[in-house]
Amino acid sequence: MSDAEWPRTWRRHDLADTYDVIIIGGGVHGLATAYYLAANHGITNVAVLEKSYIGSGGSGRNTAILRSNYLTPEGVRFYDRSVKLYEHLAADLNFNVMFSQRGHMTLAHNDSSLRTMRWRAEVNKRQGVDSDVIGPDEVKDLVPHMDTSPYARYPILGALYHPPGGIVRHDAVVWGYARGADTHGVHIHQKTTVTGIDVDGGKVTGVQTDRGRISAPVVVNCTAGWSTLISDMAGVEMPVQTFPLQAAVTEPVKPFLNTVVVSGTLHVYVSQTDRGELVFGASVDPFASYSIRGSLEFTEGLGGHVLELMPALSKMRLLRQWAGLCDMTPDYSPIMGPTGVDGFYVDVGWGTYGFKAGPVSGEAMAACIADGRPPEIISAFGIDRFTDGRLVGEKGAAAVGH
Structure with a gap:
């Protein structure tokens, strides 16, 4: 088979004027959220916006170690679900992730x-x-x-x-989720930089990009490294x-x-x-x-x-x-779920342990968006815990990257 005959793993699409959900960040968290929105909840009018290429950020720069032996009950349950998802991810995506x-x-x-x-x-x-x-x-x-x-x-x-615990091929996980999301109709837009988030009356209405404006009632921040800059665009401060x-x-x-x-x-x-x-x-x-x-x-x-x-x-x-x-974050745990801006969700603050949480984060964020409330497995990770004094202290199990 010649190179010209190999099918694309995911397709190119024109940038639509509107989507039901816009996900900022084309790493494992953003792609997994898009995949589970489509596969588990039938929400397929979704766009994943990545300023570079798929997996170019933390998803392609980590050491791909997986485990669930954390310190807090909330952390252990959360990461154990991720390991369980990783165990049958190759079969679910029909893509060898080399776990x-x-x-x-x-x-x-x-x-x-x-x-x-x-x-x-x-x-x-x-x-x-x-x-x-x-x-x-x-x-x-x-x-x-x-x-x-x-x-x-x-x-x-x-x-x-x-x-x-063990290791997985990080590139394969990203490619598998991208292909799975694309198969369900999700649009993956590489080389598309978000330059602003439109908020009107405390509610998200869309995003500005270097390719034009897109309207959407739901925007999800799934970035790493730049999560505070993206959240600032929506007027949401992050303790990160x-x-x-x-x-x-x-x-x-x-x-x-x-x-x-x-x-x-x-x-x-x-x-x-x-x-x-x-x-x-x-x-x-x-x-x-x-x-x-x-x-x-x-x-x-x-x-x-x-x-x-x-x-x-x-x-x-x-x-x-x-x-x-x-x-x-101050307590070495992620920030997940809705924010004070209606329609703006975050899946950020992953420190050195974000890749191992990719599947469970995508599954949980998809459920959060579809149902309008955080599922139990991520209820402890809301941004309001920092003002309410309900920290989830994982430093004892997460201070060293893996």
């Missing part, structure tokens, strides 16, 4: 961390999530290259092990700060790492792709910025911490590094 449930291990290097791991394990179990604390010997069995000796600079006292998050990848080697490894103390996580590369990451940079340039300081710190965990990796070569933008 590999290889397990997720969070190391404890001191007594305080070990207590937190036991706390998280009990919260997880109460919500029916497979998660338990294991000792150094079990850590060594799962990751033979790990230095679990008592003479390590940061001795490993145990770990929170979460078998359902944007920070860069860097990651790096090595040359491919024979597969040897069969689980995701995270150390909160060292601010590092590592997994191995199906092609054999090691993907590394750390916590967000310590300053608010819109820069996505890599830094030598990050590479040196990351490399040193990885070698403290697995000294045998010292000869591996780092091929490239990159950065993305993370929107951090």
